[in-house]
Amino acid sequence: MKILFASAEAYPLAKVGGLGDVAGSLPKALKALGHDVRIVMPRYGMVQAPREEVVQFPVHLGDANHEAGLRTARIGQVPVYLIEKPDLYDRPKVYEYDDDGKRFGFFCKAILDLLPAADFWPDVIHTNDWHSALVPAFLRSTASQDERFRRIGTVLTIHNLLHQGLFPRQLFDWLGLPGSMWNHEGAEFYGQLNFMKAGIVFADCVNTVSPTYAKEIQTLEFGEGLDGLLRSYAAKLSGILNGIDHDVWNPAKDPFLIQKYSKSTLEKKSADKVALQKEAGLPPDAKAPLIGFVSRVTAQKGFDILVETFPQILQMGIQFVLLGTGEKKYEDPVSVLARTRSDLIVWLKYDEALAHRIYAGSDFFLMPSKFEPCGLGQMISLRYGTIPIVRSTGGLADTVVDMTADPSTGNGFVFRDYARDALLGAVQRAVAFYRARKGWRSIQRRAMSVDLSWKASARQYVALYERARGPLVGA
Numbered sequence: 001m002k003i004l005f006a007s008a009e010a011y012p013l014a015k016v017g018g019l020g021d022v023a024g025s026l027p028k029a030l031k032a033l034g035h036d037v038r039i040v041m042p043r044y045g046m047v048q049a050p051r052e053e054v055v056q057f058p059v060h061l062g063d064a065n066h067e068a069g070l071r072t073a074r075i076g077q078v079p080v081y082l083i084e085k086p087d088l089y090d091r092p093k094v095y096e097y098d099d100d101g102k103r104f105g106f107f108c109k110a111i112l113d114l115l116p117a118a119d120f121w122p123d124v125i126h127t128n129d130w131h132s133a134l135v136p137a138f139l140r141s142t143a144s145q146d147e148r149f150r151r152i153g154t155v156l157t158i159h160n161l162l163h164q165g166l167f168p169r170q171l172f173d174w175l176g177l178p179g180s181m182w183n184h185e186g187a188e189f190y191g192q193l194n195f196m197k198a199g200i201v202f203a204d205c206v207n208t209v210s211p212t213y214a215k216e217i218q219t220l221e222f223g224e225g226l227d228g229l230l231r232s233y234a235a236k237l238s239g240i241l242n243g244i245d246h247d248v249w250n251p252a253k254d255p256f257l258i259q260k261y262s263k264s265t266l267e268k269k270s271a272d273k274v275a276l277q278k279e280a281g282l283p284p285d286a287k288a289p290l291i292g293f294v295s296r297v298t299a300q301k302g303f304d305i306l307v308e309t310f311p312q313i314l315q316m317g318i319q320f321v322l323l324g325t326g327e328k329k330y331e332d333p334v335s336v337l338a339r340t341r342s343d344l345i346v347w348l349k350y351d352e353a354l355a356h357r358i359y360a361g362s363d364f365f366l367m368p369s370k371f372e373p374c375g376l377g378q379m380i381s382l383r384y385g386t387i388p389i390v391r392s393t394g395g396l397a398d399t400v401v402d403m404t405a406d407p408s409t410g411n412g413f414v415f416r417d418y419a420r421d422a423l424l425g426a427v428q429r430a431v432a433f434y435r436a437r438k439g440w441r442s443i444q445r446r447a448m449s450v451d452l453s454w455k456a457s458a459r460q461y462v463a464l465y466e467r468a469r470g471p472l473v474g475a
Ligand code: ADP
Pocket: 016, 017, 018, 019, 021, 294, 295, 296, 323, 324, 325, 349, 350, 351, 352, 355, 374, 375, 376, 377, 378
C-alpha cells in the first residue's frame, strides 16, 4: 500500500511530544511490513535536510497561487517530504506562533499540491491531530475534480483532542475552502473554523491512540465539546494503542546510559540510579525509592493534584526528579518547593538525553494524568523496568496493570479518582512495596516483558487504511 503520513513533527527531525515519537516510529514499522510509506512535514528552522535541489511547486488557496519548495530527507529508510516556505516555517519552534492557523492550514493544502510535484499518489493519507486535519476537507472540495485525488482515502488520528485548531472565519476564507463546508455539520464550530472537527467530519476513518481514549472522548467529561459529534460518527471511530520505537528506547542499547542493562542483567540498573543521583545532586542513597517524572508541565499531566500532594509525597523518605517544561502556574510552585528540599530536583527544560537517564535511573515513574490519550512515558518506563504509578485513564488504563489488584500480572500502581488522596495512596502503596523488597525483581521483569513495539499496532493501522480506501464508512 502507498501511504502518505502527514505530521507537524517527526522524531528526530522535530519533536515536541508524543506525536513526534509516533510519527518517527510508526512509519518505520509500516515500512518493515513492506508498505511504501512516506512522511510529510514542514521544514522548520531546526530541521536538518540534505543539500539537494529544491523542487518548487504551486500551492493553490482559493484563487491565489503561492510557491513552496519540496526537499526530501529520511528517517531510517522512510523518505520525508519537507515543505519549505521560509516565511511560515523557518523559525526556531514548531508551534505557538500567532499565525499557526495560517501555517498549518497552508500545510494541509500543500500536502495535496505536492503530490503532482513528487509524482507520488498514495492510497491513503494519514493525517495526525489538527495540524493536518484539513486534508480530507480539501480533498473533498478543491481537489475532487481530479480522478487521481478522488481515489485517495483518508485517516485522521486524534493524538490529543484538547488541541483542536480554532481560528476566525477569515482563515477559512483565506484557505479557499467552499462555503458549503461552513456550517455546524462541517468545519464551523460556534462561529470559528475548527480543524479537528473538519477532520472528524470529512476523514474516511478516525481513530485515537488507545481504545480507552476512543471511548472516553465520546463522553462529556473528555469530549472537549466534540463528544456529540464523535458519538454521531462512532461507526468510523476506533482506538489503536501507540507503540514505542525499540531502536530508540532500549536499555540494552541506549547510548545515553552510563550502564546498559536488560531483563537478565537487571542488577546493573542500580548503576544508572547512582549516576542519576549524582547528576541530580541527590544523596547517594541506594535504599531511597527514586521517583522520576518526564513530561510537559500542564494541567493535563496532573499538576493540579501533584502540586498539592508534593509535600506529603516527599515526607515518605523518597527522592524525586522532575524534567519538564510548560505552564508557569505549575512550574513556579514546583521550583519554589525544590529550593527548600534536597530530595526534590527540578529541571525546567527539554533534554532528550537526560530523559533517557531518568527512565533508566528511577525506580518509579509517575503519571497522575487528568486525561491521557495514550501516554508514552509509562510505556518507556515499563521497557526500562521502572515501575509506573499512574491514574487509570486513556492509554494508561490500557497499558498499566495494578499490582495491588492483581499481584500475579501487575506491572505498576494505578489509582482511579483524579484526587489528592487517591494519588497519595498509590504512591504509598508503591513505596511500601519497594521497601518490602519481596517481588521487586519479578514486577520489574514483568514490566520489561510487556510487548510495547509497533508490531501489532502497525498491522491494525494497515487494516484501518484498507477500510479508509474502501467504500466510505459512516460519513
Ligand atoms: P505528550 O505527547 O502528551 O506530551 P506523551 O507521554 O505521549 O505525552 O509523550 C511525551 C514524550 O515527550 C515522551 O517521549 C517524553 O519522554 C518526552 N518529553 C516530555 N517532556 C520532555 C522533556 N522536558 N525533555 C525530554 N523529553 C521530554
